[in-house]
Amino acid sequence: MTAVDIVNVHKHFGAQDVLSGIDMQVRQGEVVCLLGPSGSGKTTLLRCINGLAMPDQGHVSVDGALIGRKVRNGKLHDLTGKESAAQRARIGMVFQHFNLFPHLTVLDNLVLGPRTLKLKTSAELERHARELLDRVGLADRAAAYPAQLSGGQQQRVAIARALMMNPDLMLFDEPTSALDPQRVGEVLETMRSLAQDGMTMVVVTHEMTFARQAADRVVFMADGKVVEDSPPREFFDSPSTERARAFLRLV
Known part of the structure; x- marks a missing residue:
């Protein structure tokens, strides 16, 4: 069954076209890694999926429900703030930076x-x-404050916080980019565990090993468009476009 349905999504900021007609589906239980150079529109696409940004054209549905809008009397209307918040509660989002409340303990960050x-x-x-x-792996740190944790530990707390809402979908926006190299593995291992448990995940990442091993599909984006959409082995071993081959040479 389809968990995420993205149909002809366009998004621009001023004169810049950030997304130019994205069509993509994510099946339930699937792990999709979004790869591509900086500025290719990956983060904006994630924000459209969870309603933090609204497409200028096209639409996104999660589990059959339009994101950010509803149909009433045959016309589209924006959701109220309360309705949007309820919708986002079913979609977990983990950012590059941990966004934990520094004055709250780990436990209080989760339950807030x-x-x-x-x-x-x-x-x-x-x-x-x-x-x-x-x-x-942080059962013993419930009473700690974020400043007492390593970056990798803070990101794992952020993942646990997102899971507190029992989301149907998890979105990750370069969750390891702010970490020291020695801390990257512990966060990726947590994400692999989620994938093995059948969580539907869309992951923006520069971790090629994770994408190769954990993804069901790799979607390569450039200039606001989907350039390739294929299984990891096919993408990494025999990419079909020169744009993808050039990207892989650099990484």
């Missing part, structure tokens, strides 16, 4: 969002948070 939405009791939220911290 769902507690505000009153999704469960405090005891249920704390139990769920501790289970997720154990899953990402």
